[in-house]
Amino acid sequence: MDQHTISLFVNNKPGVLLRVALIFSRRAFNIESLVVSSAMDGKYSRMTITASGDSKTLEEIIKQANNLVDVIHAGEHIESESIEKELAFIKMKINATNRTEILQIVDNFKSETVDLTHESLIIQVTGKTDKLDAMIELLSHYEVIEIVRTGKVVMARGDLNT
Amino acid sequence: MSKKSLTGAEVLIKCLENKGVEYIFGYPGGAAIPIFDALYDSKIKLILTRHEQGATHMADGYARTTGKPGVVLVTSGPGATNTVTGILTSRMDSVPMIVLTGQTTTPNLGKDAFQEADVFGITAPIVKHSYLVKDQNEIATIVEESFEICNTGRPGPVVIDLPKDITSADTVMPEKITIDLPGFKKTPKANHSDIEHLAKTLKGAKKPLIVVGQGVVISRAATAIQKLAEKLNAPVTSTLLGKGGFPETHDLSVGMLGMHGTAYANRCVEHCDLIFSIGSRWDDRIRPGNAEEFCPNAKKCHIDIDPAEVNRIIKVDASVVGDAKEIVERLVPLVEPLETKEWLETVNKWKKKFPLSYKIQGGLKAQHVIEKIYELSKGNAIVTADVGQHQMWAAQFYRTAKPNRWLNSGGAGTMGFGFPAAIGAQLAEPKECVIAIVGDGGFQMTLCELSTAMLHKLPIKILIIDNKYLGMVRQWQSLFYEERLSGVDLEGNPDFVKLGESYGIKGFRIKRAADIEKVLSKALAYNEGPCIIHAEVVKEDNVFPMIPAGKSAADMIINPPKKALEKPEGST
Ligand SMILES: Cc1ncc(C[n+]2csc(CCOP(=O)(O)OP(=O)(O)O)c2C)c(N)n1
Ligand SMILES: [Mg+2]
Numbered sequence: 265m266d267q268h269t270i271s272l273f274v275n276n277k278p279g280v281l282l283r284v285a286l287i288f289s290r291r292a293f294n295i296e297s298l299v300v301s302s303a304m305d306g307k308y309s310r311m312t313i314t315a316s317g318d319s320k321t322l323e324e325i326i327k328q329a330n331n332l333v334d335v336i337h338a339g340e341h342i343e344s345e346s347i348e349k350e351l352a353f354i355k356m357k358i359n360a361t362n363r364t365e366i367l368q369i370v371d372n373f374k375s376e377t378v379d380l381t382h383e384s385l386i387i388q389v390t391g392k393t394d395k396l397d398a399m400i401e402l403l404s405h406y407e408v409i410e411i412v413r414t415g416k417v418v419m420a421r422g423d424l425n426t
Numbered sequence: 427m428s429k430k431s432l433t434g435a436e437v438l439i440k441c442l443e444n445k446g447v448e449y450i451f452g453y454p455g456g457a458a459i460p461i462f463d464a465l466y467d468s469k470i471k472l473i474l475t476r477h478e479q480g481a482t483h484m485a486d487g488y489a490r491t492t493g494k495p496g497v498v499l500v501t502s503g504p505g506a507t508n509t510v511t512g513i514l515t516s517r518m519d520s521v522p523m524i525v526l527t528g529q530t531t532t533p534n535l536g537k538d539a540f541q542e543a544d545v546f547g548i549t550a551p552i553v554k555h556s557y558l559v560k561d562q563n564e565i566a567t568i569v570e571e572s573f574e575i576c577n578t579g580r581p582g583p584v585v586i587d588l589p590k591d592i593t594s595a596d597t598v599m600p601e602k603i604t605i606d607l608p609g610f611k612k613t614p615k616a617n618h619s620d621i622e623h624l625a626k627t628l629k630g631a632k633k634p635l636i637v638v639g640q641g642v643v644i645s646r647a648a649t650a651i652q653k654l655a656e657k658l659n660a661p662v663t664s665t666l667l668g669k670g671g672f673p674e675t676h677d678l679s680v681g682m683l684g685m686h687g688t689a690y691a692n693r694c695v696e697h698c699d700l701i702f703s704i705g706s707r708w709d710d711r712i713r714p715g716n717a718e719e720f721c722p723n724a725k726k727c728h729i730d731i732d733p734a735e736v737n738r739i740i741k742v743d744a745s746v747v748g749d750a751k752e753i754v755e756r757l758v759p760l761v762e763p764l765e766t767k768e769w770l771e772t773v774n775k776w777k778k779k780f781p782l783s784y785k786i787q788g789g790l791k792a793q794h795v796i797e798k799i800y801e802l803s804k805g806n807a808i809v810t811a812d813v814g815q816h817q818m819w820a821a822q823f824y825r826t827a828k829p830n831r832w833l834n835s836g837g838a839g840t841m842g843f844g845f846p847a848a849i850g851a852q853l854a855e856p857k858e859c860v861i862a863i864v865g866d867g868g869f870q871m872t873l874c875e876l877s878t879a880m881l882h883k884l885p886i887k888i889l890i891i892d893n894k895y896l897g898m899v900r901q902w903q904s905l906f907y908e909e910r911l912s913g914v915d916l917e918g919n920p921d922f923v924k925l926g927e928s929y930g931i932k933g934f935r936i937k938r939a940a941d942i943e944k945v946l947s948k949a950l951a952y953n954e955g956p957c958i959i960h961a962e963v964v965k966e967d968n969v970f971p972m973i974p975a976g977k978s979a980a981d982m983i984i985n986p987p988k989k990a991l992e993k994p995e996g997s998t
Binding site for chain 2: 274275278279282283286290324327328330331332333334335336337
């Protein structure tokens with residue numbers, strides 16, 4: 265099953281998220297990440313959704329999303345034709361012995377420490393999803409307290425519209 | 427001078443008047459009183475139903491007959507939830523409908539106030555679009571948008587949820603209404619190169635088959651399709667909802683295809699080298715569960731107004747997205763007659779070899795009654811059917827020659843649809859003969875509307891095919907579940923003639939084949955109001971031909987089988 269990234273340009277109105285979500289849920293298709301924010305002058309919103317599933321069903325989902333009155337445009341993103349980023353905060357339990365090692369990982373991944381106490385540390389990392397996955401995998405050998413990820417945002421490259 | 431102040435409800439009703447609404451099918455309640463109050467002074471006729479579900483099916487029947495949206499008005503909470511089945515029914519069959527629901531006041535929203543229901547949420551999966559109105563000044567725009575949305579492109583239901591404080595609040599009728607629907611895709615103009623490619627794909631077919639669906643009826647493409655079929659020399663079959671999209675009385679017609687279609691239509695599906703669907707979405711009633719087994723050796727072409735339907739179920743060789751009538755009219759000059767002489771000979775041989783048939787002996791047969799009412803009404807009636815065996819027999823034996831005259835719940839298969847839909851149809855066409863062919867089971871789901879039909883003196887002929895069973899389910903249990911009849915016996919049925927009498931409705935009885943003609947002639951001549959024709963048919967007849975759910979046309983059972991059949995894997 266492939267991972268897909270879908271971006272939707274929609275009316276910024278109550279209920280739009282429900283309508284989009286229903287197209288996924290009636291097929292028992294799980295949404296893995298969802299980013300919604302208002303776009304332009306607030307009249308519209310941008311949604312970026314990642315989901316795994318077969319391509320045929322996804323194509324159907326996109327066509328049905330385009331049929332919604334509140335959806336101006338929906339389409340799938342191909343990785344080579346778009347820029348994508350994600351941000352995560354990772355809160356770690358630290359102690360005198362592992363602190364330096366963890367800070368080294370932070371450094372290696374070009375991430376930042378945004379909060380630091382004697383017992384804990386918050387890391388902020390941005391990048392492609394697989395970079396975040398790799399870093400989290402490494403950190404999981406230490407004591408992770410919690411992780412918050414934004415989910416992916418994407419934009420089409422060059423002249424293409426997102 | 428400043429504009430006259432009106433309530434939100436008054437603006438709503440004015441807008442509906444301006445849209446040419448003749449009838450509102452409704453049922454009142456607290457949250458809808460302001461709207462009913464505004465209706466008091468309106469020229470729109472209110473049809474007070476006896477149940478909200480009936481209101482939706484009436485609006486649906488009206489819409490299917492006229493092509494204009496049917497309008498429903500109900501109260502909040504249970505009033506609104508009672509419309510859900512009707513909304514689903516119209517959505518599945520692409521019928522334009524506007525459902526106005528009263529709602530608790532805006533400050534009460536989300537507080538589980540009396541008769542509050544999240545109507546927007548409950549109906550979201552089954553509407554084409556919906557509104558929860560938060561500002562009385564937006565009512566006019568919302569009505570304008572709703573009419574545009576429900577009947578443009580692929581039609582469907584629109585729900586407008588109207589809080590009571592909004593319909594009561596002061597506002598004015600705007601001078602100019604501008605709609606703003608940036609995401610609404612109008613009917614796409616069909617792409618010329620797609621039409622050319624379609625014409626090319628049709629070329630050389632020796633055994634073509636055209637399938638007409640509901641889209642043909644909606645787009646009023648019947649005349650264009652007749653031209654196309656006659657030019658191509660191609661046989662035409664129709665889906666349950668496509669009946670009337672091509673005259674079933676025409677030489678090129680092979681009748682309905684699918685689960686209970688004619689044997690010759692299904693033989694055509696099995697043997698054709700090209701299958702061309704116009705306005706049908708390759709529903710699972712007309713193809714095997716595994717869509718890849720459907721006509722594996724035939725080329726496939728598709729015209730549909732909804733881009734989401736193209737290549738959704740069946741991968742096609744040529745497709746055009748757009749309005750069926752426009753496309754077929756543009757296609758006709760691009761095609762050449764096909765060499766189908768041999769194919770048509772074969773088809774005609776099948777027609778002779780496997781006609782629709784039934785045994786007249788051994789008790790009163792539903793098929794016999796329906797065939798006779800077809801003959802006696804000269805095939806000219808507007809016919810609605812409910813859901814079940816009687817529906818399939820009606821589809822087989824009441825041939826439909828013109829569009830908008832065969833009204834059925836196809837996609838949803840909603841029992842209880844047939845009779846109220848006939849009320850909507852008769853209101854739309856007061857001079858036409860309207861026949862509702864219903865089962866004893868389904869009729870009892872919405873028979874409270876006998877009052878409505880009687881009150882308006884609608885001369886509907888209600889033909890009740892009473893087999894004292896939920897016959898279609900019993901048929902499955904008999905054929906596939908070793909006669910283990912479970913939950914299908916309708917013991918306790920009323921005497922339907924006496925039931926009618928209590929409403930002041932004329933009743934007729936048919937118990938013997940010998941009485942069919944005499945009784946039906948009388949009933950058809952009775953036009954002072956509704957009448958009930960209670961046909962007490964044999965209890966255990968089965969509908970054939972039958973393709974078990976999930977199977978292919980090649981697995982069709984034409985005559986009653988002698989031994990038990992294996993359980994089909996397809997749904998219902
Ligand atoms: C609302 C609803 N409930 C259940 C069904 C399932 N169902 C399909 S046909 C049928 C039997 C219908 O019986 P009846 O109305 O007597 O018609 P018959 O098949 O006997 O002609 C049933 C229960 C349905 N289609 N709709
Ligand atoms: Mg029955």
